Amino acid sequence: MNRYLINLSYIGTQFRGIQKSQLKGSVIEDPHTVEGALEIALKKLHPINDFKIKISSRTDAGVHALHNAIHVDLERHNGQLYSEDTITRQLNRSFKSQALPVRILSTRLVPKSFSARLHAKSRTYIYRLGVLKPQFCDKPDAHPFNRFLPIEENDRCYFIAHPHFDIEKLKRVASIFVGYHDFRTFMAISKGNPKQLEPSHTLRSIQSITVERGTCMTLSFNRDLVEHFYDYWDIRIKGRSFLYKQVRRMVGAWIAVAEGRITERDAYEMLTVPSSHSWCEQSQVVPAYALYLCQVEYDPADLTIPLDELPRPTSTKQTSITTN
Template identity: 50%
Template structure:
C-alpha cells in the first residue's frame, strides 16, 4: 500500500461542495455532486486492490455545512492505493490519467501534480496553513441609490466569463482605503464566534470555549484584474475596479472568511462603521452579528493555497 498526495484545483460552481456525503442507512454509492466523489470515481480506472477512500485537507462537514460554489486554485487530498503487483504507481502517469478521465467526463477539476508521500503523512493534520482569496469588483460609475432601488443595477455590464467567478458590486460609493485599514483589526488571535455560521453538523468540539479562537496571520488587499477576454476585457477594466483580498491562517471556522469579507464590504459601502466591526470582534456572540452585513457570496471565494512545511 502506498500513499499519494494529489494537488488539485477546481471550479466549484456546479458542485454541492468538496466533501462527499455518506448515508450509512443506504448502500455505499459514489457522490458525483462533490469534488471528492468525482475524484474517487476517476481513481477507479487504476483498479487498485484496496477500497478507494480519499482524505480531504479541509475540515470535514456534512452536506449542510459544505460551501457550495467555492473554488480552489490549490487544494489537496491524499489517498492510499495498493497495486496488484505491490509496486507504486508512477506519479506522472497518475496525474495524466486522472486528468484525462476527468476531462472525458467534462468535469472542471484538474490534478496539478501527484506525489508519493510517507504512510504517516496526513494532508489535513500536517497542513501548516491555508490562504484564501476573495475576488470582488466595484463599478467605477455605479447607479445611484434610487436607481438601485429601481433595479437599474441589473442593467450594468458584467462580463459573462466572470459569472460565478467574482462578486460584482454596484455600490453608489466605495472606500477601499477604509477597508484596507479596518482589515488589520482581524489580524492576530481573536474569538471569531460572531464570524462563524452555525452548521447543522453535530460537533461536540464546537462547544469547547476555545473552539472559536483563531489566529489570522495576514490579510492583504491589492488591486486585482479581470479574467475576461477581448473585447470584454477592455470594457470590464473600464467599468470596474477589481480587488483581491487574501487571508492566511492555520485554520478557519465555517464561513469565517465570507463573513469577514462581508463585513469589510459593508464598511467600504458605508452600511456600517469601524465601531461595528470592533464590537463584533470584541463581543464574540452570534447575537453580536450586525444584520446590515451581508454574507459575501461563495462565487468570489477561492482556496488559494494549502501550506506544508516544504512549500
C-alpha cells in the same frame, strides 16, 4: 500500501462542495462533489484496497480552488508502486472524459504518517470584488439586472455597486482581524452537522490580510469595457485554519463597513465580543462563487519519506516503474 499526496484545482460552480454527502450505508457514486469525482476517477486505477480520501481543506458549494490537496492510500494488485505521473495523467483523463472542471496539478508519494489536513502549515484564500465606479452608481442602469456584467466573470467575481464604497475603510477594518482571535461571531453552524450546536474551539490565527488591486478575467474584446466600469480588488487572507464560513462572513462585514451600513466600531465589537449575538444584521455573508482557495502550504520535511519507508525494487523492471 502507499500514501499519495494529490494536489488539485477545480471550479466549484457545478459542485455541491468538495466533501461527499455522508449517508448511512450509502455506496452510491457522487459525481456532484469534488471528493465523489475523485473517488470515481481513482477507482479506474483498480486498487485492491478500499481507500478513503482525506481532504486538506473543505470548500463549500460554489467555492473554487486554484490549489487544494488530498491524501489517499492505494495498493496495486502486484504490490508495486503507482507511478506519480501515471496517477496524475489517469485522473486528468477521467475528468476530461466526464467534462468535469477538475485538474490534478501533481501527485507525490509521501510518508505513511502524512496527513493532508493536519500537516498543512497555512491556507491562503482570495475573495474577488468588482466594484462599479462611483460615477456610474447613480445612473438607472446601475441596477444589477440592467448594468453591464462580463459573462466571462459569471460566478467568478462578486460585483457590487455603491456610490460611497470606500476601499480604504475596508483595508483599515480588515487589518484589525490579523492575529490570534476568537472568531465565534464569524462562524456559521453547519446544517449537515446537527451536533455542532455550540463550537468548542473558535480561536484562530490569521497570519496576514492584504487588499490589492485585482485584474479582470475577461477576453481582450471585453476588457476595455470592463475596466471602464469596474475596479477590481483581491482580498487575500492567510491562516493555518478557518471556521465554517469564517472568510465569507468576515469579508461580508468588511464590505458592510466600506458601504457605510455598519461602522468600524461595529466590526471591532463583532471581533472582540465573540458571540453569535454580536453579528450585525446589516452585514451579510458574501456569495461563495467569488472565493478561491489559492494555496495550501506544507513543510518539505513532512513530505520526505523516511529511509525505512523507501521502496525497495526487486528487479530492474520494478526499478523503472518506481522511479519518476
